[in-house]
Amino acid sequence: MYDFNEEQIQRYSRHILLKDVGVEGQEKILNAKVLLVGAGGIGSPVALYLAAAGVGTLGIADNDVVDLSNLQRQIAHNTQNVGRPKVDSAREAIQRLNPDVKVKTYNDFLLSDTIADIVKEYDFVVEGSDNFPTKFLVNDACVMLGKPYSMGSINQFEGQTFTHIPGSTCYRCMFKEPPAEGTVPTCSQAGVLGSVVGILGTIQATETLKYITGVGELLINKLLTFDARTMNFMKMNIAPRKTCEICGNEPTIKELFDYEQTACKIIRHS
């Protein structure tokens, strides 16, 4: 049993009060290990809410440095940290918020030869990167290792997210492979309303805490999409695809690989 000290009793009192979380749920949160892929727009609110909740270990993978243009939405970072690695900036934000949280940083672009050893160490993965190669790589690695994850994508005013657990619909079931070059505005060209990443990130943080505590129903075999212009939220049922290249009946992907993305182009590279 977890031995709560007086500060923790106060800090987590609102979780302890919840019937569906309670002391046991808070213990699970304090023992949980969550990996955040991306410490940007989505990763920022996820990192802050999971740190506030007391998630025991937060891993953060990001190879970027804080840029002034990030600060319109990436709320874990601040003006003083422009030019510093995002993982260091995020670590400071987390430790200021809650010293209970152990932070592990990976100042790297996750690739097929490194991702498995990192993912293995965690109970749950939150994917909030800004590029398709990473999203597919995280999906493939998590499916192969049997790790649950929450995936999120943002475009301008819109967001979409779903949660995967072993056996449920995966990213590749839904999207097969990265979109052809030029069909989807990627990188930074599209623009994004700052607060919209917060909507998505807080949904993903909530899914993470639901997974850890076992509360409610996850967004599995579903895709949640929303448009902040109208505030329409829509939940679609999407069953696993039997022909999925990684989780289907006859998977063709047996080893992890990287898609190449140069500037805003995506090229199959296997």
Place this chain on the structure above:
Amino acid sequence: MVYTLDITHEHCPMTLVRTKLKLSQMAKGDILEVLLSEGEALNSVPSAIKEQGFNVISVERVEGSTHKMMIEK
């Protein structure tokens, strides 16, 4: 086993937090005797504990404004 807890000097919502914490350290079937004060605590804690799925066996006045609530886990 019978455990005791004094929350007469606690305020809402820590009255309920302390009670839940103590219950979490007990085994099923154990009894918790909680001393609580009239007013806020007496009005809210027994009903909240019931809503959380615990069995409140009795609530009775001990002396002055102090009451004793018996909970079975």
